[in-house]
Amino acid sequence: MTATRTYRLGTAPGGIPFLGNALQIFRNPLTFLPDLRHRGDLVRLKLGRETVYMAVTHDVVQEVLHNPRVFDKGGEFIEKMRLLLGDGVGTCSATTHKRQRRFIQPAFQKAKLERYSTVMQERVGELVDSWHDGQRIDVGTELSKLTARVTAQAMFSSDIGAEAIAEVQRCFPVVWKGIYRRMILPVPLMHSAPTKSNKAYHEALAGLERVISEMVAAYRADPRKDRDDILSILLSAKDEETGEGLTDEGVRDELMTILAAGVETPASGLTWAFYLLGQNPDVERELLEEVDEVLGGRTAGFDDVASLPYTTRVATEALRMYPPVWFITRRTTQDTTLAGHPIPGGTSILFSPYALHRDPDLFHDPNEFIPDRWLPENVRKLPKNAPIMFSGGSRKCLGDVLANHEMTIALASIVARYRLRPVPGHTIRPVAKAELTTGPLPMTVEGRG
Template identity: 40%
Template sequence: MARGALPVLGHLGRILRDPMEFFTVARELGPVVGIRLGPRTAYLVTAPDLVREMLVGGYREFDKGGSYFDAVRSLAGNGLATCSAQDHMRQRPLMQPAFHSSVLPSYTEVMGACVEEVTGEWRPGGTLELDEEMRRLTSLVATRTLMTSEEGAQAAADVARALPLLLPALHRRVLIPVNWVHRLPTPGNRRFERTQAGLRASVDQVIAQYRRSGVDQGDLLSLIMAARSEGDGTGLSDAEIHDQIMSVLLAGIETTASLLSWTFHLLSRHPDVRKKLVAEVGEVLDGGRTATYRDLTQLRYCKRVLTESMRLYPPGALLSRVTTKDVELAGTPIPAGSDVLFCTYSLHRDPQVFAESEVFDPDRWLPERVTPAQRKGFFPLGAGRRKCIGDSFGLIEAAIALATITARWHFRPVDTRPVRPVLRTTLMPSSLRMTVERREVGGRG
């Protein structure tokens, strides 16, 4: 058991003050560490091999659940990202066509147009809250690939307005896993419920409109609604489709925004890496044009930069499972119904797995340098059957945005104070105020 637990609160006080430090320090206490979340005992798994065992081999015994996913379920419902293993067996095949490799190229034109729209409002010498700009970009991509009808555009606008209000409350539900606290009639809880109800009504209207028209809009939602089970020929109900929409929006917006925000932060602090990236995108995107799907195979260093950024600052920095029966990990008995946590931020900085683990080194992902331990200890988007279904979509989006923006713009940090990782639904920088400058085509650094 980790030391320093307080009556009633347990370790929540320390976790709320600096969650990444708490979980990183706990790594030294053993492969499985008991921690107190209020009145409950949870188990933190700190060994990469045990985490992989849970995610790949033990996905039924360690099901989606626990404090993180219970909180996300309060907003996203029982979609693919949060559902149980049993529901996942039905939902995954029905969702797969929307994210199949054959349809991904059709989305990249929308991704490039969204990059053009957001960056078209930037002015040389201006100051940006770059993390907010990246969230604005990923919101456009998520909503415009998901719902392209006129009603969908209105719902997309509603989502963009609602998420900034909902996410702070969702974060509190993650870190304070005490249900009655979030049912109290406080102004914040009432605002969460009111905003959530309005968003639900807006999304349900879009589903109803798509049902009435029966027209294939050529978007993600059309593919989701058209999917049928090979077994009995049934599709997803309207309630299930609603939950899938919310899951796709929540995961798609926040995860890629986190990845891009941290990547631009790291590039601003590592001019040697930035110089190599600028050289690559200058060669591939001749004249500073917008990146396309065909360019991705040539943007090899760009891909390594994104991978290394996810290692140091994984979007899903703290995740959870719940045990479906009594189990044992590394000699530690864990009762059925227990929360089991794992911190990818800490796992990815394990010096036994990643040499010079605190160093931002994209070339550690060169084929000749990648070790088996490194591959097995890397969990930015999960592993096994529950690995994120939109992983390829998100990485393509991030590569299109990173390459296109780097070819045209340069960022200088406004604040000299250290940027801290802040745990929300994803791991975001504490502040990312940047001065933006236009890069000359063919310019270096």
């Protein structure tokens, strides 16, 4: 890469003693990070006392993604995510990733995707049946309930019960918030103090642990072979070389990883999609035309996805503009170079899908909601691997196809029955924590009968 082009090394502005640029990222990340492209292709920042580097432009981000043994999972975001996810496939090191991926890969085969899509079809049908014309809902809350139920049923073939699902829904936002604080403000004393927020974080993490451990124990005590779910796949998986299976801790880590990805990512993406549809009536009109022609008011299923290309493009464009995983970190395993510049071993490397997706050198009119930018003829004009909403390289998310299917099925099924109308006077401010969310998004349910 660096043999044909010189890449700029810059320094982020506005650092302050002791915290460096941490407060800028914490308070205003969605402006601060995209603006760093004016500083360089690779930009030096300070997080606390640590010097870190942000890969800003497409080529430099790809260099990080396609050298996973040098730019390994690590840095503040990953290290704090390990508080929740342990050593699962999303956070493990490059040296064990291939082994971890083999354990969980069978859960994402095509036949399994069909089953999970059927679960989404059933659960979204129940959701829209529970709404009525004129009802005001918080879209994010409703869709988080939906994806929590879908993910739970995919993980556990038997219903884990309303209490357990409610515990997951209650705990996840609190844990995400706590992890983000620990990532951006790396001051250990701040997070060990007996404050209300720290207490809530530890209680929420314990709640998630309890749900997982109880289900693993129940399955180990009753190892039936007829369960068709992710937990059974993990418990029966064996290492190809040693013949050993996952420990309870290993199963717990993978289930936590699936919960994190399966609950928050599609719920956040769908919430943004409905917000954007409310702001773009021409897009909504075209979406409704396709959905009405294909579904005629019924709930979508797995076989309908291929007939809903515009719906899929709407979902993809929502993920481009507001990728749930908006901020990612790596750590160098040795002295190396990045964008032609020397980087010491043990250095944190940052990159932001949100910032990259707002780069006008990569996407034309990047702040505009344009689903047709994902038409095949337009995708071919983009640099290879331009969208990174599911990361990239060998560490690309295993559940990307599943997330796209679930979002298409849910989006189509909801708009087949209802339009979600913005509440007059309500404005949103994107909330960039461990996931990029809309914050509260009240909308009015309008029946299309």
